[in-house]
Amino acid sequence: MTEFLLFLVIGFFAQAVDGALGMAYGVISSTVLIATGVSPAQASAAIHSAELFTTAASGSSHLYNKNIDWKLFWRLTPFGVLGGCLGAYVLTSIDASAAKPFVTTYLLLIGIYLLIRSFKKIPSKPVPATVVAPLGFTGGFLDAAGGGGWGPVVTTGLLGAGGTPRYVIGTVNAAEFLVTLSVSLTFLVALFTGHWDEADGLGATLVPVAGLIVGGVFAAPLAAFFVRHIREDWLLRMVGSLICCIATYQTIRYFI
Numbered sequence: 001m002t003e004f005l006l007f008l009v010i011g012f013f014a015q016a017v018d019g020a021l022g023m024a025y026g027v028i029s030s031t032v033l034i035a036t037g038v039s040p041a042q043a044s045a046a047i048h049s050a051e052l053f054t055t056a057a058s059g060s061s062h063l064y065n066k067n068i069d070w071k072l073f074w075r076l077t078p079f080g081v082l083g084g085c086l087g088a089y090v091l092t093s094i095d096a097s098a099a100k101p102f103v104t105t106y107l108l109l110i111g112i113y114l115l116i117r118s119f120k121k122i123p124s125k126p127v128p129a130t131v132v133a134p135l136g137f138t139g140g141f142l143d144a145a146g147g148g149g150w151g152p153v154v155t156t157g158l159l160g161a162g163g164t165p166r167y168v169i170g171t172v173n174a175a176e177f178l179v180t181l182s183v184s185l186t187f188l189v190a191l192f193t194g195h196w197d198e199a200d201g202l203g204a205t206l207v208p209v210a211g212l213i214v215g216g217v218f219a220a221p222l223a224a225f226f227v228r229h230i231r232e233d234w235l236l237r238m239v240g241s242l243i244c245c246i247a248t249y250q251t252i253r254y255f256i
Contacts, residue, residue, distance in 0.1 A: 007032075007208040015220060017092050018173075025054065026143060027152060028214055031107050031243050042093060044144060045187045046209045048180050055177040055188035059060075060237050067170025075129065076136045080150065080179040083140025091145050105251060106142065110152050111243030117156055118233040118240065119137025126234060127163040136175075143244075144183045150176050167212030176205065 002238055016024035027049050033043040062068055140152035151172060158168045 001147035003207050004211045006236055008215040009211075011050065011054070012219040013215075014212075015058070015216035015219035018054075018058070024113025025216065026051065027110055027148065027243055031247055033208060034107075035249070044088070045184070047212070048144070048184045048187065050209050050216060051176070051180040051182065052184060053213045054220060055173065055180050057217045057220035059174040060169035061178045062173050065170070067166050068174050069167040069171045072132065072158075072167070072171045073175055075132045076154070076241045077178050079133045079136030080140035080143075080154070080175055081182040082135035082140075084144045084150075084179045084183040085140075085186045087141035087144030088183045090141075091243035100252060102122045106145075107249075108247035108251060111247060113156070114152060114240035115237060115244070117235045118132060127158055127161045127168075131157065132159050140179050140183075143179065144186070150179060 009028060016029040017028070022080060027048070029067075030043050031045045135154050135157040139150045142153055143150035146205040154175075155168060155172045158172065159165060
């Protein structure tokens with residue numbers, strides 16, 4: 001019960017930040033799961049299972065509030081799906097002990113990037129069409145391989161390219177559902193075909209996943225509250241600091 005409540009709180013916090021900023025649910029959840037000893041592939045599979053519910057809730061909320069740029073959505077989603085499937089395949093093909101230092105280093109770099117990004121002013125101009133496909137593919141790949149990365153890569157990339165925050169965040173959240181679905185299906189295919197050797201340990205993640213789902217679904221419609229009451233730069237700094245601390249600890253622990 002204690003484990004369920006812990007991940008419920010983590011899921012709530014992660015989804016509140018993700019819904020408000022268009023990033024960080026997967027990164028926060030992945031960092032915490034890996035810190036508890038879960039392998040990178042198991043962490044990614046568990047998080048994407050939870051995100052099937054949280055991204056549906058978040059995407060529906062943005063759809064209701066008309067925050068989605070459909071032209072951007074259809075240019076972004078196919079490349080995100082392609083990158084996500086490839087990332088999941090690669091992650092289930094390598095040994096967990098070999099993947100862990102690379103994943104924790106990636107999470108550390110994302111945390112540092114979020115901290116730096118919080119001190120910069122976001123411009124507002126049309127997003128160049130040439131940046132959408134690379135961002136979608138890279139975000140999808142890193143999201144599957146690291147258990148998080150779609151939002152930090154795609155949202156910050158589109159905003160940095162001049163996208164309007166409201167439509168960037170809404171579109172990225174809506175597209176994330178289809179990316180998450182494709183990644184989850186790839187993990188299932190790897191499981192049923194015997195391609196994934198570590199799948200036997202997934203049962204241990206059921207309680208954390210349940211907590212992440214309940215906390216995330218509850219927080220999704222409340223994200224607007226956090227947007228109104230907490231400054232965006234402070235949210236980014238809190239998330240970046242949390243990720244940096246845990247990822248640094250895990251990296252040092254691996255090499256000691």
